[in-house]
Amino acid sequence: MTAPLFKRIAFLGIGLIGSSVARIARERGDIAAEIVVNARTQQTLDRVMALGFADRVELDPAEAVKDADCVMLCAPVGAFAALAERIAPFLAPGAVLTDVGSTKQSVIRDIGPLVPAGVHFVPAHPVAGTEYSGPDAGFTTLFEGRWTLLTPPPGTDEDAIEKVAELWRRCGSMVERMEPGHHDRVLAIVSHLPHLIAFTICGTADDLADESRQEVVNFAASGFRDFTRIAASDPVMWRDIFLNNREAVLEMLQRFMEDAQAMARAIRWGDAAYIEDKVERGRKIRRSLIATKQA
Ligand code: NAP
Numbered sequence: 001m002t003a004p005l006f007k008r009i010a011f012l013g014i015g016l017i018g019s020s021v022a023r024i025a026r027e028r029g030d031i032a033a034e035i036v037v038n039a040r041t042q043q044t045l046d047r048v049m050a051l052g053f054a055d056r057v058e059l060d061p062a063e064a065v066k067d068a069d070c071v072m073l074c075a076p077v078g079a080f081a082a083l084a085e086r087i088a089p090f091l092a093p094g095a096v097l098t099d100v101g102s103t104k105q106s107v108i109r110d111i112g113p114l115v116p117a118g119v120h121f122v123p124a125h126p127v128a129g130t131e132y133s134g135p136d137a138g139f140t141t142l143f144e145g146r147w148t149l150l151t152p153p154p155g156t157d158e159d160a161i162e163k164v165a166e167l168w169r170r171c172g173s174m175v176e177r178m179e180p181g182h183h184d185r186v187l188a189i190v191s192h193l194p195h196l197i198a199f200t201i202c203g204t205a206d207d208l209a210d211e212s213r214q215e216v217v218n219f220a221a222s223g224f225r226d227f228t229r230i231a232a233s234d235p236v237m238w239r240d241i242f243l244n245n246r247e248a249v250l251e252m253l254q255r256f257m258e259d260a261q262a263m264a265r266a267i268r269w270g271d272a273a274y275i276e277d278k279v280e281r282g283r284k285i286r287r288s289l290i291a292t293k294q295a
Contacts, residue, residue, distance in 0.1 A: 001030055005163055005170070006096075008034040010068035012061050012083050014048055015234075016129060017100045018074030019138030024171050026053040027140055031170055038064035039135075040075075048135050062090045070167075073099035073111075078240035081110040093118040096160045098167075100126055102187065102237075104151040104180040106244035112153060120160030123151045125183065126173060127191070131232040144172035145293055151180040188248035192241055193256060196249065198230035199238070 009025060009032035011018040018037075025031035037054040038061045039045055045057035058064035065071045065087045073080055080101060091097060097119055101107045107123050115121045128146035130137065148168040152161050165175045178186075205216045205224070216224065242249055266274035289295040 004030050004033045005167055006032040006068075006070040008032060008036060008068045009070040009072060010036040010038065010064045011054075012038045012064065012071065012073050012087070013075030013079070014039050014044060014054075014135050015074065015133045016137040016142075017126065018072065019048070019051070019053065019135040020140065020142040021072065021074070021100075021138075021167075021171060022053045023138050023140050024143075028170060031167055032070060036064050036068060044135060051135060061087050065090050065092075065095075067092055068095060070096045070098065070163075073097075073101065076234075076237045076240040077101040077103050077107060077110075077244050078236070080107055081114075084111040084114040088114045088116055091116055091119045094120075096120045096122060096163055098122045098124050098164050100124060102191070102241050103244040104149075104178075104183045108151070108153055108180055120157045121153070122156060122161050122164040123153075123180070124164055124168065125149045125151070125187070126168065126171075127187075128173075131229055133234040133237070141172065143168070146173055148173040148175050149178045149183055150175060151178055151183050153180075184245050184248045185251075188245055188252045192245055192249050193252045195230055195233065195238060196242070196253065197256075198227040201227050202231040 009022075011022055014022065014037045021031075022035055022037065025035055034056070035054045036056045036058060037045065037048050038058050039048070042059060045059060048054050048057055061083055069092060071087065071091065073083060075083060080099065093116075097111070097115060098121075099107055099111070101123070102125060104123055104125060111121060111123075126143050126146065126148040128143050130142075148165075148171075150161060150165060150168075161177075168175050201224070206213060208216065220228070263275070263278060265271070266278075286295070
């Protein structure tokens with residue numbers, strides 16, 4: 001077996017994403033020799049011990065990071081500033097500090113200034129997930145064939161970046177570097193706006209009069225059903241994503257609303273060619289996703 005990348009990895013937050021990485025680390029053995037887990041509640045930590053992918057659990061994040069040569073923040077992005085403040089004095093010199101947060105400019109803004117000299121901060125985002133959360137939700141194939149985007153600030157230690165990249169490759173992921181602002185715009189359109197639309201459409205359906213609401217549930221066609229799957233995601237995680245990628249989400253939403261308005265106009269005026277063209281473009285995108293195995 002290849003030597004482990006790290007002697008000790010500490011996970012701060014252990015839901016779908018953290019517990020998937022921890023399960024892979026446990027199963028492969030070549031990511032970290034020791035796995036320490038921190039979460040907010042003892043209940044989660046008890047569950048983690050029962051699930052068997054951690055060597056040790058700690059309720060205090062500062063205790064969890066002591067002597068760890070890799071620390072991975074896996075809590076909602078809104079919790080990162082407080083976590084970073086709590087752990088900063090206890091991070092080991094030379095340690096790699098990384099995260100899995102869905103927004104990257106805010107993470108760099110919140111954590112960057114708190115990182116002690118000699119600690120290497122490598123922000124990352126595995127673009128993979130499901131609508132489930134908590135330590136039971138993780139699984140070892142979650143990242144297979146999916147992208148992980150690294151957004152290291154200029155001047156970040158290259159060896160540290162390579163170690164984080166290798167960690168994600170060992171998780172089955174493909175890795176690419178991206179500028180954080182570009183990351184946030186891309187994710188706003190491919191992930192954050194679709195979730196916003198899903199939450200909104202479910203809210204609209206829920207606002208309907210009682211008898212129509214029951215019919216929505218009874219006769220949900222696949223279109224609405226797909227939206228409800230997306231809308232089942234964790235509220236705190238999504239609250240934090242919207243609030244921390246505000247500019248990009250608002251920009252994409254504005255563009256979407258203009259395009260939706262144009263579609264409404266085409267329907268009103270019977271512009272069949274416009275409608276057909278829009279649907280055809282959607283099909284084309286779907287086909288290209290299937291071709292690149294990202295469907
Ligand atoms: P999750 O399943 O909801 O788990 C969240 C974990 O964070 C739990 O262990 C929770 O501890 C802990 N936590 C929650 N609030 C906290 C706080 N205020 N302070 C400290 N710890 C806190 O979350 P997830 O889906 O794995 O997402 C984790 C991160 O990955 C987020 O930043 C998210 O943006 C990012 N991400 C998610 C996805 C996705 O599809 N889910 C994909 C890519 C990236 P307790 O259980 O003790 O409350």
